[in-house]
Amino acid sequence: MILQTISMKSVTAEGMGTLSVFEAERDVPFAIKRIYYIYGAPEGVQRGGHAHKALRQVLWCPYGSILIRLDDGTEKSEVLLNDPAKGLIVEHYMWREMIWQQKDSVLCVAADSYYDADDYIRDYDAFLAAVAHPGQN
Numbered sequence: 190m191i192l193q194t195i196s197m198k199s200v201t202a203e204g205m206g207t208l209s210v211f212e213a214e215r216d217v218p219f220a221i222k223r224i225y226y227i228y229g230a231p232e233g234v235q236r237g238g239h240a241h242k243a244l245r246q247v248l249w250c251p252y253g254s255i256l257i258r259l260d261d262g263t264e265k266s267e268v269l270l271n272d273p274a275k276g277l278i279v280e281h282y283m284w285r286e287m288i289w290q291q292k293d294s295v296l297c298v299a300a301d302s303y304y305d306a307d308d309y310i311r312d313y314d315a316f317l318a319a320v321a322h323p324g325q326n
């Protein structure tokens with residue numbers, strides 16, 4: 190599996206912190222229609238446990254440390270998001286789990302489509318069947 194991470198442009202102002210930025214259709218390979226974020230989770234929490242049929246996303250963690258586990262149905266891989274300037278592109282048909290390594294870590298997601306509950310695959314066996322037989326779902 191080829192992991193697609195992005196290293197955001199970051200501008201540090203001496204003694205005043207850092208600004209990080211990425212641009213849709215330039216630094217991430219799609220236009221962005223929706224942004225959501227998850228916060229207030231205790232350490233050890235695991236979220237996700239689903240894949241998407243079409244949705245493409247970029248994930249980043251502006252505060253804290255979150256382990257992202259990805260599975261394309263053949264290979265599994267992990268990325269630790271513990272740097273506010275690091276982003277991870279998650280393409281469609283990618284099973285994902287997100288595990289909070291640190292209380293109050295924030296997970297931000299920018300997605301290429303509006304929310305659509307029908308785009309989710311929440312059953313792992315259905316996910317494996319979908320990647321094994323593309324076009325039949």
Ligand code: TYD
Pocket residue numbers: 223225227236237238239304
């Ligand atoms: P979900 O995608 O299952 O989050 P996670 O995988 O992190 O647990 O979403 C959690 C809930 O939020 C679920 O009830 C659907 C709802 N939701 C929306 O209403 N709009 C959205 O854009 C998203 C991402 C989720």
